[in-house]
Structures are given as C-alpha cells and as structure tokens.
Amino acid sequence: MSGTPKIFATGAGVISPIGAGVDEFAERLYAGCRGAGPSPLLGGDAVACEIRDFTPQQWLGNKGIRVLDRSARLLAVASQMTLSATGLVQPETGEGDPGLGLVCGTMFGSVHSITSFDWSGLTDGPRYVNPMEFPNTVINSPAGQAAIKFKLRGVNSTISAGLISGLYAVHYASEFLIFGRATALLAGGVEELCEESYLGLRKTEALSPRGEGEPFGKERDGVVAGEAAALLMLEAESRVRERGVRPIAQIAGFGTAQDAYKINGYRVRGTGAREAMEQALEAAGIGADAVGCVISGASGSRAGDEMEALSLEALFGARLEGIPVAAPKAAWGECLGASGALSVLAGVLSLERQAVPPTAGFRETPFPLRLSAAPQPFESDYALVTACSCDGGSAALVLKRVR
Amino acid sequence: MEHGTVTAEEIRDEVKRLIAEVTERTPEEIGDTASFTEELGVDSLMAMEVMVAVDKKWKINIPEEEFGQIRNVNDTVSVVQKHLGATA
Amino acid sequence: MRRVAITGLGLVTPIGAGRATFWKNVTAGTNGIAPVQSFDTSEFPVHLGAEVRGFDPAPFIQSRPAESMGRGSQLAIAAARLAVQDSGVDLAAYNRRRVGVLMGTTSGEPGMVERYNDIRKAEGLDAVPGEMMPKYPCHVIPANVAIEFDLRGPCLMIPTACAAGNYAIGYAFDLIRSGRADLMLAGGADPFSRITYMGFARLGAIAPEKCQPFDRNRKGMVPGEGAAILVLEPLDDAQARGATIYAEVLGYGVSCDSHHMTAAHPQGDGAIRAMAMALDQSGRTIEDVGYVSAHGTGTPTNDRVEALALRTLFGDRAPRVPMSSIKSMIGHTMGAASAIEAVACSMALHTGVIPPTINFQEPDPDSDLDYVPNTAREAHPQVVLNNAYAFGGNNSSLCLARPV
Numbered sequence: 001m002s003g004t005p006k007i008f009a010t011g012a013g014v015i016s017p018i019g020a021g022v023d024e025f026a027e028r029l030y031a032g033c034r035g036a037g038p039s040p041l042l043g044g045d046a047v048a049c050e051i052r053d054f055t056p057q058q059w060l061g062n063k064g065i066r067v068l069d070r071s072a073r074l075l076a077v078a079s080q081m082t083l084s085a086t087g088l089v090q091p092e093t094g095e096g097d098p099g100l101g102l103v104c105g106t107m108f109g110s111v112h113s114i115t116s117f118d119w120s121g122l123t124d125g126p127r128y129v130n131p132m133e134f135p136n137t138v139i140n141s142p143a144g145q146a147a148i149k150f151k152l153r154g155v156n157s158t159i160s161a162g163l164i165s166g167l168y169a170v171h172y173a174s175e176f177l178i179f180g181r182a183t184a185l186l187a188g189g190v191e192e193l194c195e196e197s198y199l200g201l202r203k204t205e206a207l208s209p210r211g212e213g214e215p216f217g218k219e220r221d222g223v224v225a226g227e228a229a230a231l232l233m234l235e236a237e238s239r240v241r242e243r244g245v246r247p248i249a250q251i252a253g254f255g256t257a258q259d260a261y262k263i264n265g266y267r268v269r270g271t272g273a274r275e276a277m278e279q280a281l282e283a284a285g286i287g288a289d290a291v292g293c294v295i296s297g298a299s300g301s302r303a304g305d306e307m308e309a310l311s312l313e314a315l316f317g318a319r320l321e322g323i324p325v326a327a328p329k330a331a332w333g334e335c336l337g338a339s340g341a342l343s344v345l346a347g348v349l350s351l352e353r354q355a356v357p358p359t360a361g362f363r364e365t366p367f368p369l370r371l372s373a374a375p376q377p378f379e380s381d382y383a384l385v386t387a388c389s390c391d392g393g394s395a396a397l398v399l400k401r402v403r
Numbered sequence: 404m405e406h407g408t409v410t411a412e413e414i415r416d417e418v419k420r421l422i423a424e425v426t427e428r429t430p431e432e433i434g435d436t437a438s439f440t441e442e443l444g445v446d447s448l449m450a451m452e453v454m455v456a457v458d459k460k461w462k463i464n465i466p467e468e469e470f471g472q473i474r475n476v477n478d479t480v481s482v483v484q485k486h487l488g489a490t491a
Numbered sequence: 492m493r494r495v496a497i498t499g500l501g502l503v504t505p506i507g508a509g510r511a512t513f514w515k516n517v518t519a520g521t522n523g524i525a526p527v528q529s530f531d532t533s534e535f536p537v538h539l540g541a542e543v544r545g546f547d548p549a550p551f552i553q554s555r556p557a558e559s560m561g562r563g564s565q566l567a568i569a570a571a572r573l574a575v576q577d578s579g580v581d582l583a584a585y586n587r588r589r590v591g592v593l594m595g596t597t598s599g600e601p602g603m604v605e606r607y608n609d610i611r612k613a614e615g616l617d618a619v620p621g622e623m624m625p626k627y628p629c630h631v632i633p634a635n636v637a638i639e640f641d642l643r644g645p646c647l648m649i650p651t652a653c654a655a656g657n658y659a660i661g662y663a664f665d666l667i668r669s670g671r672a673d674l675m676l677a678g679g680a681d682p683f684s685r686i687t688y689m690g691f692a693r694l695g696a697i698a699p700e701k702c703q704p705f706d707r708n709r710k711g712m713v714p715g716e717g718a719a720i721l722v723l724e725p726l727d728d729a730q731a732r733g734a735t736i737y738a739e740v741l742g743y744g745v746s747c748d749s750h751h752m753t754a755a756h757p758q759g760d761g762a763i764r765a766m767a768m769a770l771d772q773s774g775r776t777i778e779d780v781g782y783v784s785a786h787g788t789g790t791p792t793n794d795r796v797e798a799l800a801l802r803t804l805f806g807d808r809a810p811r812v813p814m815s816s817i818k819s820m821i822g823h824t825m826g827a828a829s830a831i832e833a834v835a836c837s838m839a840l841h842t843g844v845i846p847p848t849i850n851f852q853e854p855d856p857d858s859d860l861d862y863v864p865n866t867a868r869e870a871h872p873q874v875v876l877n878n879a880y881a882f883g884g885n886n887s888s889l890c891l892a893r894p895v
Contacts, residue, residue: 107630144882172662175665258591
C-alpha cells in the first residue's frame with residue numbers, strides 16, 4: 001500500500017487488573033505481577049482478574065459518573081488518560097474538534113446493564129423500570145457516554161468480533177484516518193466483569209478450575225476472567241508532524257481471517273490464524289524474518305492456545321524457537337473485547353524497551369515457543385500481536401518501533 | 404405504604420433527595436422554587452427518572468402530561484399529594 | 492481505489508421477505524404495524540409493534556438446526572441467503588478468504604438475555620444452561636452467517652445501534668474498494684425484543700395508534716424487527732459477470748453529536764456533518780441528491796431535527812428534495828433499519844420510484860418539506876442519501892448512486 005499515510009499511536013491510557021495508567025501498568029507487567037484473585041464483584045468463591053476498589057472519581061471527578069455503568073466508567077477513565085497523555089483534552093468551552101473520535105472494541109458489551117434492565121421489568125413491572133438505565137442497554141453505550149463526556153464529535157464506532165475486537169478496533173480506526181474521515185481517534189476496547197458473562201464462561205467450562213491461567217502451559221486448564229479498558233490515540237503522519245508530538249509506535253499492518261467453524265469452539269487445525277498473521281506481515285511490507293517478538297493472545301484455553309501455537313509454527317518454522325514470545329493474559333486474564341487493545345499496548349512497550357514482558361507464572365510448555373517468566377530482550381523494529389477468537393475469527397497486527 | 408400518613412414534608416424530603424441524586428447535588432442545594440430545567444439542569448430523561456421513582460415510591464400513577472407541567476419542588480409536592488389523596 | 496457495486500438484495504421485514512415482495516409492498520404503502528403478538532403488552536400503555544409474523548427460519552438455514560441460534564442470527568441468515576440468491580453470485584468461484592460478512596445491530600441477540608432472566612425467575616440462576624450466554628454476544632450473528640455460507644474473510648459486527656446498518660455497509664465498501672475483499676455480505680439485523688419495547692415505552696416514545704413520520708400530529712416511533720443483507724462487489728467484477736447492478740456505493744459519512752445519549756442535538760449538528768461528509772467523500776454536492784431516505788422515526792424531536800438538518804445543509808433546495816420514511820410502514824427495525832432502507836434506496840435508484848411516507852395527513856408548519864406523502868412517486872433519482880441516527884448521538888449517511 002505505497003502512498004498510504006502512515007498511522008501512529010501517540011499515547012495510551014489503560015486501566016487493568018494489574019494497574020492503572022501506562023506507567024504503573026508497564027512496571028507491574030514487566031515485574032511479572034498477576035491480577036488473579038478472589039473477586040468481590042462476582043462474590044462467592046469466584047476467582048477473577050478484577051479491577052479491585054475501582055474508584056473512577058480519581059480520574060473523572062465526582063460529577064457525571066452516576067449514570068455510567070461499569071464498562072462506561074472503565075472506558076471513560078481510559079479515555080481521560082489517553083486524551084491527557086496526548087494533549088487532546090477538549091476545552092471546557094466551545095464545541096470540540098469534529099475530527100476527534102472513538103473506536104471501541106467489546107464482546108459482551110452491555111450484557112449486565114441489559115440483563116438488569118430486563119430483570120427490573122420482570123420483577124417490578126414495565127412501568128417502574130428506570131428510564132435512565134435504558135440507554136445503557138445498547139452495546140455502543142460506553143462509546144457514546146465517553147463521547148458526551150469528552151466532546152468526541154467524530155466517528156463513534158463500536159467493534160464486536162469476540163476476542164479479536166480490540167485488535168480490530170485499532171485497525172478500523174487506522175482505516176478511518178487513512179480514508180480521511182477523522183484526524184485523531186481513540187482506539188481500543190473495554191470489557192467489564194459481570195455475573196452474566198462469568199456464568200457463560202463457567203458453565204461452558206472455559207474457566208480454569210484452579211483459577212490460574214497458564215497460557216501455552218503444559219498444565220493449562222482454562223482461562224481466568226478479566227476486565228479492562230485500554231486505548232491508544234491514533235493519528236496520521238502529517239498530523240503527528242503538525243502537532244510536533246512524538247509517536248510511541250507505528251501501526252504497520254493488519255490481517256484477519258475466519259475459520260467459519262463454530263461460534264464457541266476453535267478449529268485447532270484451522271488456517272485462519274496463520275493467514276491473518278501472513279496478511280498482517282504483507283500489509284506491513286515485511287517478511288516473517290523481520291519479526292522480533294510475538295505478543296500472543298494465548299489465554300490458557302486448551303484448544304485456543306494449541307491452535308495459536310500451531311499457527312505460529314506454520315508461519316515461522318524452525319525460526320520460532322529463537323523469537324521471544326509473551327502471553328500477557330497470564331497477568332490480566334481473559335479480558336475478552338479489551339484483550340487485543342491490552343496486547344497492542346504490551347507490543348508498544350516491548351518495542352520501546354526492546355524486551356517482551358514476562359509470561360507470569362510460566363513453567364513449561366509443550367510447544368516450541370520461547371516463553372519465559374522473566375522479560376526477554378530482543379533487537380528488532382517489529383512486533384507481531386496476535387488474537388484468536390472462540391468464534392473462528394483471528395487477527396494479527398504488526399507494530400513498528402519509532403526511533 | 405399507608406398513604407394517609409404521608410406528610411407534605413416527607414414528600415418534600417424525598418423529592419429533594421431524588422432531584423439531588425439525578426443532578427448530583429446535595430438535597431440542601433435544592434430550593435423549593437428552583438426551576439428544574441433552568442436552574443438545576445434537569446433534562447427530559449432525568450425528569451422521567453424522577454417521575455418513575457416517585458410513582459414507584461408511593462404506588463401512584465402521575466400521567467406524563469401532568470408531570471410535564473411540573474417546574475419545581477413545590478409543584479411536585481402538590482401533584483404527589485393530589486394523587487395520594489386520590490388513591491387513599 | 493475500486494468502484495463498488497450493490498448486486499444482491501435480501502431482506503426479511505414486517506411487510507415481507509425477499510426483494511420483490513418487499514419492493515412491491517413498500518411502494519404500495521403497505522402497513523406492517525399491528526398489535527404485538529410475541530409477548531404480552533397488557534402492562535404497557537402502548538401495544539403496537541412491527542413484527543415479522545410467521546417467520547420460519549428452517550428453510551434458510553442448512554448448516555445447523557435453526558433453533559441452535561438466536562432470532563437475530565436466524566433473520567440474518569435468511570436475509571443473506573435471499574441476497575446471495577438475488578445476486579446470482581457463485582460463492583464456490585471465490586477465494587473464500589476474500590469473501591466476508593459485516594453486520595450492524597442495536598441489541599444483537601437480546602432473546603438470550605430474556606431467556607436467561609425467565610429461567611432465573613422461574614427456577615433460579617443455577618438452572619440457566621451454559622450454552623446460552625455464549626450465544627448472546629452480538630458478533631455471533633456475522634459468525635453464524637460466515638459458518639452458514641463458509642465465508643473465511645473479514646467477519647465483523649459493528650453494533651452502533653440504530654445507525655449500525657450504514658456503518659456495516661460503509662465499512663464493507665471500504666474493504667472492497669481498498670482491495671481487501673472481493674465480495675462482502677453487509678447489512679443489519681435485530682430481533683423484536685421486550686427489552687427494547689419496554690425501554691421505548693418507558694421513554695414515552697412509542698406511538699399509540701400509528702407511525703406517522705413528519706406529520707404535524709406524529710406521536711412516536713414503533714419498534715420493529717428484521718434483517719437486510721446487501722451483496723457488494725467490485726463494479727468491474729459485477730459488469731464482467733453480467734450481474735444486475737442495483738446501485739453503486741459512492742461513500743459515507745459518520746459523526747457523533749456528543750450531546751445526549753437519547754436526544755438528538757437540537758440543531759442537528761451531527762446529522763448535518765454526517766450528510767456533508769458522505770457527500771464530500773463521494774465527490775458529490777447537494778445539487779446531485781435526488782432522494783433522501785430519512786431516519787424519520789416518527790418521534791416529535793427526531794423528525795423536527797432531521798428536517799432542520801436537511802434545511803440547514805440543503806438551504807433553498809431542501810423543499811425540492813424528496814425525503815421519505817419507510818418506518819411509517821415497517822416501524823423502526825433498529826440495527827436493521829438503515830440496511831433495509833439501503834435496500835429501498837438501491838431499488839429507488841434501480842427502478843426510478845421512491846417509496847412514500849404513509850399516514851401523512853397534516854404538514855408540520857415547522858418542518859414542511861417534501862415527504863412523498865402516502866403515494867410512491869416516479870422521480871428517477873441519480874444520487875441518494877440514506878440517513879440513520881442512533882443512541883449515543885451516532886449519525887451516519889450513506890451515499891448511493893445509479894450506476895453509470
């Protein structure tokens with residue numbers, strides 16, 4: 001795609017089970033911290049990667065929080081951080097930049113709000129449902145609420161593609177910038193922990209009974225449910241120059257493919273994941289030999305991790321054992337629609353530090369992958385970020401280092 | 404709910420609590436005659452939230468047209484009293 | 492950049508399934524609104540809905556039993572099968588990695604949430620079956636379409652509520668013109684839901700007797716359901732295979748009011764910017780536009796603001812641009828609405844006839860434009876705009892043209 005404008009990330013914001021804000025997140029990620037533990041939110045003996053003692057007022061002030069559900073609060077916090085980091089907080093007075101928008105990935109979206117709203121109708125009767133809760137039932141509600149709160153007048157899109165939603169959102173936003181429909185876009189994802197999605201994961205035996213996600217591990221037995229919001233600010237090269245800001249990475253290429261198999265099961269021998277990776281490399285204009293590290297979406301899922309390992313083997317061949325791989329869901333759990341955005345952020349940090357983060361708690365893997373419970377150094381300008389979803393969708397994104 | 408025993412002051416306190424909640428103020432900041440829309444920033448969705456909460460609390464049914472005429476706390480207290488009287 | 496053609500139209504609506512039936516009924520001014528049958532409305536102050544009555548998904552779904560998926564997916568697959576048939580395209584001739592599906596929705600599969608709560612109420616949470624919640628996230632709708640037709644390329648849901656169909660068609664257009672895909676099924680789906688109904692009823696937004704967009708006495712919208720899928724492919728490919736080209740996609744625009752979750756910006760700020768961006772991206776001007784498919788829900792505010800937006804952008808030309816709302820007939824089909832309306836726009840370009848706004852009795856002095864009252868009109872538009880607005884202050888306008 002010669003002649004296509006280059007797209008850069010110019011800042012980020014994150015709130016996650018291992019920390020809030022890019023600095024704290026990075027420090028704890030590289031220290032091998034893990035977010036799993038008892039979940040006050042889910043109650044009982046549930047183990048999850050919960051954002052404990054979440055106090056949005058810390059970032060958002062005391063006003064305007066009441067009507068936001070948990071997802072909207074998480075996304076608003078990540079938005080506030082990203083806008084502050086990039087100097088794009090819109091002035092209190094005036095209308096706001098019509099080219100500033102938001103693209104948010106999510107999977108279960110507003111499931112808790114819509115279930116609660118329906119439940120109040122069932123128990124109190126339709127007359128007594130709270131009208132203020134109705135807007136929260138739509139899947140794009142967190143994005144819409146963030147737009148109102150931060151004067152984001154440009155495209156306001158929500159992207160749902162299961163576990164690849166966050167990666168897809170970054171790509172979709174990049175394309176909007178390339179097609180000239182926006183000048184600066186917040187892009188990433190959000191997912192909240194809630195009893196509804198947790199019940200689904202638990203009853204389909206997707207969760208690790210031990211409450212320990214061991215991505216790519218020999219003893220892996222499922223995922224730990226997580227929650228997070230992560231955003232990057234994306235801007236085209238010309239605008240980056242104009243504003244005189246220093247980008248943190250380039251979004252260099254993206255690929256996606258579908259195995260069209262089941263809505264809740266991996267096709268272990270499917271070729272979609274490998275082809276998504278190949279497309280991403282091609283779009284970035286590089287070969288597999290240029291890739292310095294892999295930030296994997298592996299989560300501890302028995303079938304999903306195997307599929308991803310097989311795909312990486314097929315792509316890199318014998319070279320795979322020399323490439324540092326990190327599976328950071330060991331730290332933040334399975335954050336569903338937010339996962340991809342967290343992984344992109346981990347990729348950005350990896351390029352900056354020239355070291356991938358640890359795969360926390362890593363012990364042993366049956367796959368020919370270079371994983372470690374400690375950070376692994378490398379020398380390269382390119383990171384490959386992968387995501388494979390339980391509905392057959394796969395995606396990959398190539399990040400390029402900015403020197 | 405024993406409708407007959409609800410005093411105007413109890414209604415006033417509850418209405419102020421509700422308005423305070425939707426406008427993110429303290430009940431003390433809500434004046435009896437302060438305009439909901441102009442002084443307190445109550446929009447149509449917030450107003451409807453208060454109406455539903457009032458209906459639910461006292462098991463009454465204030466028609467939307469009647470609620471639309473309400474401008475402040477004093478108006479609300481009168482309307483609630485009228486409907487409580489009708490159901491008592 | 493490649494030019495992009497619309498070559499297949501498939502839909503399931505309250506006034507019939509399939510392009511031909513829908514078009515016959517929508518141009519005849521057929522009313523699809525009636526008292527709700529799928530749940531009890533006795534506790535509601537209103538009772539009208541626009542349901543797809545007697546829909547049997549089984550004949551459309553070959554890969555799995557129809558009952559294994561939610562109604563949103565069933566409607567989507569039915570629309571997709573009708574669209575593929577209508578296009579005459581041979582899917583087997585394609586590299587499957589370059590064929591994909593893009594959908595829009597407001598609620599996805601809300602039926603799963605309703606069942607979850609029904610079981611929870613009757614038997615407790617432990618009785619909720621495990622496989623139910625994984626069928627809820629809205630991306631399962633395009634995933635189910637992909638499985639049904641073995642589509643291995645881009646597969647995505649863009650749940651931007653009632654503007655979503657336009658978002659999906661627009662992004663499918665982006666994928667084809669930039670060479671990332673060779674064939675896309677794009678559209679929207681939303682099943683009828685007691686949750687949506689309850690919400691709009693509580694907001695006092697549902698019309699008690701009829702849906703009459705832009706009429707002076709309009710009293711609200713009517714929730715509906717349906718699905719529409721459009722087949723998009725490169726114009727060159729369509730011509731080479733001798734396909735019927737209903738319309739060409741020229742471009743689209745999107746914006747956010749950043750004003751209020753449920754209420755439109757009072758001056759129509761976002762609506763104006765979305766239309767202007769659509770025209771700009773399409774290399775067209777207001778002078779070219781021969782028809783506007785309105786969002787036109789029938790609520791007092793939406794219609795006033797939409798008319799104001801048209802008047803602001805089109806100036807003196809506004810009263811001479813026909814703008815109709817087929818929601819007067821099929822209600823507001825939520826995430827499917829702008830996809831169904833994109834089908835109507837494509838057919839308007841293809842046949843030269845524009846569908847009417849029915850139930851139009853008395854002009855609104857505040858918003859007196861040409862709403863194509865009650866009777867379809869032969870107008871031969873060359874360029875049309877398809878407007879759709881949504882909760883969250885989302886606005887979208889899709890620009891289509893008669894292929895030349």
